[in-house]
Amino acid sequence: MKGFKEFIDRGNLVQLAVAFIMGVTFAAVVTSLVNDIIMPAVGLATGGLDFASLFAVIKEGDPAGPYNTIAAAKEAGAVTINYGLFVNSIIVFIIVALVLYAIVRAYAKTQKPVEEAVTTKACPFCATDIPVTAVRCPNCTSELSKVS
Numbered sequence: 001m002k003g004f005k006e007f008i009d010r011g012n013l014v015q016l017a018v019a020f021i022m023g024v025t026f027a028a029v030v031t032s033l034v035n036d037i038i039m040p041a042v043g044l045a046t047g048g049l050d051f052a053s054l055f056a057v058i059k060e061g062d063p064a065g066p067y068n069t070i071a072a073a074k075e076a077g078a079v080t081i082n083y084g085l086f087v088n089s090i091i092v093f094i095i096v097a098l099v100l101y102a103i104v105r106a107y108a109k110t111q112k113p114v115e116e117a118v119t120t121k122a123c124p125f126c127a128t129d130i131p132v133t134a135v136r137c138p139n140c141t142s143e144l145s146k147v148s
Contacts (some may be wrong), residue, residue: 027084027096034092035088038091038095051087051091055073055083057079057083059078061077061078061079070085077135125137126140130144
């Protein structure tokens with residue numbers, strides 16, 4: 001029980017929960033963006049075509065088709081391939097990827113560049129790279145504490 005309490009207290013679980021909740025909320029916003037703003041514009045540009053209503057019947061139901069909607073086909077027991085919903089899912093995926101890419105790029109621009117820690121220095125006698133903490137050059141054997 002003590003190990004579990006330490007796991008909870010570390011904060012990683014809370015950060016993960018917050019990230020998950022933000023992700024779900026963000027997904028709802030992007031889904032609304034696609035369904036309510038972008039897809040109507042795409043439908044208008046394609047002459048009123050609604051991708052979500054595109055399907056193909058691969059097995060007739062009872063009564064036999066034609067079916068005007070996916071719901072009517074399902075109600076009749078027909079087996080359908082809902083390729084329009086698949087197209088919608090691809091469009092949602094592409095938009096989410098583009099939005100996330102834009103967010104990550106914008107976030108990266110706000111961050112300071114990470115300065116790498118200096119681990120080597122040049123020997124003043126032979127110009128060989130040596131560890132910063134070295135007191136004698138391993139190449140020319142000069143004592144460096146006298147120079148610094």
